[in-house]
Amino acid sequence: MNKAIKERISALLDGELSEFETRRVIEEIKDDPHLKQYWSSLVAVREGFKEETLSFIKSDISRDIANELGYKTYPEEKISKDESTWSITKSSYVAASGIIAVIVVLTFNMQNTISVDMVAEDSFSTQASQRIAQAIESPEAINLLNTAVQGIEAKLEGLDSSSLGMIQANYVVPSSGHKFKVNLSPISSSYDISTNQPSKLVYLRTNKGLFLLSISGNIDSKQKAKILRNAAVSFNTNK
């Protein structure tokens, strides 16, 4: 997907294209299911500014309506994301609150191996909690968080969990006071990494599963690139 067509899709969402341009965009969407999905994801972004509709953002009745009206809209082409991603993510939300206690312990024992006893329930939330516990216990994961910021003027302030159940290492740059986070999260092994921009993320496949490392906050692009490079090198060296 090139940026030009994506920008036109964004403008179409706002009704800022002429009918001629609209027709051209529709033609392009017809040939590429990813563009149709991009339209849907921009709709989700827009709905995110409204509180109430998000509960239904994953409902899709478009194909049922097309069938009812006798239209075949787009080919049944498998696109890159898997349904299970949503399920795992939802379970991570549920798990997030339960895992905070684990994170607090980790703040004081970062270098130590932590044993977490999980209640053996075969539920999404339990599975997600176990995934995060595995991430914390994983030597690769701990090593990664420690070595990723080597050579960067940054001080670890603590660890936290996000709403997604990610582990966030919070850093501050003493000279500027700027803060940034290095996020590490276990993700579904069926997740297709090609859907994200590798320049902003590093994916790490370990014997504990697939992890995603990303950086956010007030940090310049050179330092961000260095951390990502460190993480990738560290992982590849220790593999």
Add this chain to the structure above:
Amino acid sequence: MQESHLKKVSNKDEDIALVHRAQKGDYRAFDLLILKYQARVITLANKFVNDKQIAEDIAQESFIKVYKSIGSFRGESAFFTWLYRVAVNTAKNYLSSKKRKKEMLVSDITDSDTTDPLSALTTESPEDILAANNLREIILKSFGDLPEEIRTALSLREFEGLSYQEIGKILDCPVGTVRSRIFRGREQIQEAIDHLLPSSIHAGNERRKKE
């Protein structure tokens, strides 16, 4: 019933180009309108019936009604206003029909069991609500992280409903710049939530599989 979604966007119907394409028989244009508004219509219907599955059915029926009469749409109101009214009427019709059925049931059955069979159906699950709240949290966090000029352009669009031209006048920049800033803002937020969203194509299949 609140009509908060009827907030007018600028002075024109932002969907008019897609509506015109649909009126000319281009179903793909209508399909984009469905994708754009289905969550809002389902949300609206759910307020009436408090049942997700029925709300989806009402939304589906509403879109079908709108499509079948789209040739008569003259643009006197915004497309969404029209769709909204159709959905409200469809939901009300459903409730009337349900009430009639219930009255018939009560007159036929004289025992004390007044359980409404429809009330047993599920509505939004706690997981859905939690997931939605967290999705919103990420969207707003990403929005807050945007560079100021991008955040301003996007907020004028999303919160104030201004056109690109109006935003350009306020920010003293060309329309092309406004368009680019809004796109870049959305792109950044979209990247943050992309992995949380199900494929719309798969989601459609998922629903049919359940039925």
